[in-house]
Amino acid sequence: MSAPATGAAADLLSGDAEEPLLRVRDLTVGFRTEDGPVSAVDHVSFDARAGELLAVVGESGCGKSVAAMALSGLLARNATVSGSVRLGGRELVGASPDQLRAVRGKEIAYIFQEPMTSLNPVFTVGRQVAEVLRVHEGMSRTQALDRAVELLDLVGIPHPRERLRQYPHQLSGGLRQRVMIAMAVACDPRVLVADEPTTALDVTVQAGILDVLRDLRDRLGAAIVLITHDLGVVADVADRVMVMYAGRVVERSEVDELFARPRHHYTVGLLGAVPSARVSGGEQRLREIPGLVPTLEQQPDACTFAARCPAADERCRSQEPPLAPAPQSSHEVACWHPAGTRPPGDRAPGDRAPGVAREESG
Amino acid sequence: MSAALQEPVVDGAPAPVCEVVDLVKHFGPVRAVDGISLHVDPGTVVALVGESGSGKSTVGRLIVRLLEPTSGTVRLNGVDVSSLTRRAMRPHRRTVSIVFQDPASSLDPRMTVGAIVGEPLRLHGASSSQRAERVGEMLEKVGLRRGVAGRYAHELSGGQRQRVSIARALVSRPSLLVADEPTSALDVSVQASVLNLLADLQRDLGFACLFITHDLAAVEYLADEVAVMYLGKLAERAPRERIFTAPRHPYTQALLSAAPVPDPPTQRSRRRVVLSGDIPSSLSPPSGCRFHTRCPVAVDRCTTEVPDLREAGGSLVACHLVADDGTGPDVRRVE
Structure with a gap:
């Protein structure tokens, strides 16, 4: 277990001397659809550092996957992307398809949720892993196959040589996901984006995949961006956490701090919504967040969570809160009335927002 | 087998709402369920836990007789229903309902919410005014407005759709609800509201529930007893407390x-x-x-x-x- 000594404090100085591996500023993504424009990601800024695992958390529709795909121009043509994505000093927003192709796989690689749909069913595993190496590294067939054996071994696949001769359908879900990870890290990418990599897997298999991610972070020093909705997974492997809601970053912090003292009322709601041994004891009610995630034509000059927030007032509905350092804490929150702003050291359960009524009606 | 196998009520202890004995289901060579025995007592929640491929959903479908068992017995309120014909099964259908994982694919897109929720009542012969009243009541019980009855499933959010599925399942007042991963397709905050709703309804209406899931946290929140399945067989069965504090x-x-x-x-x-x-x-x-x-x-x-x-x-x-x-x-x- 390694928690790089970065800390949220350094994060506040966005213009610090040493540029992080991946530097995202004001990333904004919209889609033109038949029903008009839809705003998916709104001025998202973050850094990913070598040897660090950044978890991006949010529910469906919060823009976490779209933001990840936008990093290397993977979105469909009806998407409009603006802002800046700098990877190792190179700007990727607006780069040509050729330039992006050279970067993908080699500098930034992806692992997706469903390994069966990401692997080609008619080619052997070996051919698919080797293809990455032949295209990006210009290896010969035998070189590539030898390296593929090493890679499968790296991600914990037993008997790698035999596995290379098999087709994806002959592997279990957990093994397929390991193959996907092996392909993703084949060219030693500096940034690895894992989008819900364990969501389709069983828990006993998930534990092994999370170990692989942890190992890649520590051994290869990759910057890992892990997109997930599972707070248990975040608690297990993340160094830092970024919480997204309706296209915006609403809270960002080092992992322990976020779970111990959530500041945004959405984060408070999410943490209270998860049943867990110690929280519920089987008796207490789970916290509900009333209402629904809005679909936005355009981002309002307001807090997008205001309609569902127990602490919202007029200001929240008329002025967008910036992501700023939270009072009395080391992390950042986009909220006019952060939760738990009380004397330091006071960590009563009352830190969490007052109970709310019931989700959605009609 | 016949109703003669009905278990006598001993010392006022109620007979189980549902009892399965040596239940087996093979799909060709696939041995999905391979000899399972368990029972659900009135008013209790039994969680059937397992990973994908364990056969837990197949057990649920066998109990509501969406599937025919290869061998073994399913008894509902003491009656062996596993060998009943479709017609003879019909009166027993209202004693057991099922809620599926994905409400989007288990609700008919061409039917209004009112028609969906009222359908079990129609099949059991209620008049249309009785139905409308019961449907309205049921929608309110699951936290929806009565007006939702005129809408279609696609107009609703995922959480609202799952509430509709639950209303449909409970409208005929079944003594057993089989809930097959009812929250797995939902977002975390919506999952919480559906779990709370199930807990509230179970307390108010007193039905027994077989809660099929892979989510141990939800089990701890909702279940009285836990049965753990692995590859078609039960590995362990115990009261909730004991499963979590002293798993064997x-x-x-x-x-x-x-x-x-x-x-x-x-x-x-x-x-x-x-x-x-x-x-x-x-x-x-x-x-x-x-x-x-x-x-x-x-x-x-x-x-x-x-x-x-x-x-x-x-x-x-x-x-x-x-x-x-x-x-x-x-x-x-x-x-």
């Missing part, structure tokens, strides 16, 4: 230790058991104890001899290594 079967122990808890200091200091390999195929399940290929403490006997589910220290456990008083290995402490 190595698979139960591994499952509990693998599910991450949303609290970093706790999660990072826990010892997790990473099981080797994946769940074997139910096409050719391992000999002996089906868990032996992944069990960190398996011995020779486990590879040849199938363990029976037997009483051990207040739990029912199918493991050769657990003694009758419940003592045995804890894989969370094995190197």
Whole structure:
């Protein structure tokens, strides 16, 4: 277990001397659809550092996957992307398809949720892993196959040589996901984006995949961006956490701090919504967040969570809160009335927002 | 088999709402369910827990008779329904309902919400005014407005759709609700509201529930008893408290230790058991104890001899290594 000594404090100085591996500023993504424009990601800024695992958390529709795909121009043509994505000093927003192709796989690689749909069913595993190496590294067939054996071994696949001769359908879900990870890290990418990599897997298999991610972070020093909705997974492997809601970053912090003292009322709601041994004891009610995630034509000059927030007032509905350092804490929150702003050291359960009524009606 | 097998009510102890005995379901060569016995008492929630391919959903479908068992018995309120004809089954259908994982695909897109929720009543012969009243009541019970009755499923959010499924399942006042992963397709915050709703309804209406899930946290929140399945067989069955505080079967122990808890200091200091390999195929399940290929403490006997589910220290456990008083290995402490 390694928690790089970065800390949220350094994060506040966005213009610090040493540029992080991946530097995202004001990333904004919209889609033109038949029903008009839809705003998916709104001025998202973050850094990913070598040897660090950044978890991006949010529910469906919060823009976490779209933001990840936008990093290397993977979105469909009806998407409009603006802002800046700098990877190792190179700007990727607006780069040509050729330039992006050279970067993908080699500098930034992806692992997706469903390994069966990401692997080609008619080619052997070996051919698919080797293809990455032949295209990006210009290896010969035998070189590539030898390296593929090493890679499968790296991600914990037993008997790698035999596995290379098999087709994806002959592997279990957990093994397929390991193959996907092996392909993703084949060219030693500096940034690895894992989008819900364990969501389709069983828990006993998930534990092994999370170990692989942890190992890649520590051994290869990759910057890992892990997109997930599972707070248990975040608690297990993340160094830092970024919480997204309706296209915006609403809270960002080092992992322990976020779970111990959530500041945004959405984060408070999410943490209270998860049943867990110690929280519920089987008796207490789970916290509900009333209402629904809005679909936005355009981002309002307001807090997008205001309609569902127990602490919202007029200001929240008329002025967008910036992501700023939270009072009395080391992390950042986009909220006019952060939760738990009380004397330091006071960590009563009352830190969490007052109970709310019931989700959605009609 | 006939109703003569109905169990007598002993000392006022109520007969189980649902009892399955030696239930087997094979799909061709696939042995999805391979000899399961369990019962659900009135007003209790029994969680059937397992990973994909364990056969837990098949058990649910056998109980509501969406599937015909290969062999074995399903009794609902004491009546053996596993050999009834479709027509003879019909009066029993209202005693058991099912809620599925994905409300988007289990609600008819061409029917209004009112028609969907009222359909079970129509089949059981209620008049249209009775139906409208009961549907309105039921929608309010699941936290929706009566006006939703005129809408279509696609106009609703995922959480609202699942509320509609629950309303449909409960409108005929079944004595047993089979809930098959009812929250797995929903977002975390919506999951919470559906779990709260199920807990409230179960308390108010008093139905028994077979809660099929892979989510151990939800089990701890909702269940009275827990049955753990692995590859078509039960590994362990015990009251909730005991499953979580003193799991006996190595698979139960591994499952509990693998599910991450949303609290970093706790999660990072826990010892997790990473099981080797994946769940074997139910096409050719391992000999002996089906868990032996992944069990960190398996011995020779486990590879040849199938363990029976037997009483051990207040739990029912199918493991050769657990003694009758419940003592045995804890894989969370094995190197």
